[in-house]
Amino acid sequence: MRWKVGLLTASDLGSRGEREDTSAQVIRELVEEELQGDIVEYRIVPDETDEIMASLIEMTDYYKADLILTTGGIGMGPRDVTPEATLEVIDRQAPGFAEAMRAALMQRTGLGMLTRGVSGIRGQTLLLNLPGDPKGVHECLAAVMDQLPVALTMLRGKGGGGSP
Numbered sequence: 001m002r003w004k005v006g007l008l009t010a011s012d013l014g015s016r017g018e019r020e021d022t023s024a025q026v027i028r029e030l031v032e033e034e035l036q037g038d039i040v041e042y043r044i045v046p047d048e049t050d051e052i053m054a055s056l057i058e059m060t061d062y063y064k065a066d067l068i069l070t071t072g073g074i075g076m077g078p079r080d081v082t083p084e085a086t087l088e089v090i091d092r093q094a095p096g097f098a099e100a101m102r103a104a105l106m107q108r109t110g111l112g113m114l115t116r117g118v119s120g121i122r123g124q125t126l127l128l129n130l131p132g133d134p135k136g137v138h139e140c141l142a143a144v145m146d147q148l149p150v151a152l153t154m155l156r157g158k159g160g161g162g163s164p
Helices: 022-035 049-061 082-089 095-108 110-114 134-155
Strands: 003-010 037-045 067-071 119-122 125-130
Touching (some): 003 049, 022 037, 049 067, 082 125, 095 125, 095 134
Parallel strands (some): 003 067, 067 125
Antiparallel strands (some): 119 125
16 A cells, blocks of 8 residues: 655745755655655645644645655744644644654754654544754654554554554
8 A cells, every 4th residue: 555645844944945855855755665655745834833734734634645744843943833733733642753753863962852843643644743854854754664554554444453
């Protein structure tokens, strides 16, 4: 089965065409090669809560993505609002993914504790917030890649639904 994946970059500079979206390229490669998924929607929006929320809702409700990966906007800066926007649109949190990704980042640098990414579920879609830098994106996805198919299958109502 090929998973349908939405990819959302939150970046003021990227949305104005002033910065190349290299993190999205890393995500695209990992999704296609490691997850056996297809990017069904990709967009870059400014670091604005309403725009991030609208994109996440459209990707889940209209495009019916199985997985949405966001990149950018999870730091502690005043414009970093991706976690807040994600929390507004999810039905339930799935904190294990965010915890595993943060732990992976902290193996390299203590700065990993400064990331605020969240993970959660909207309907049958899993949403994960990733950092904005390509190396961080790679480390985070590598930390959870083996569990993504399991989680996505469970969200479809197939596979084990109990606790580990």
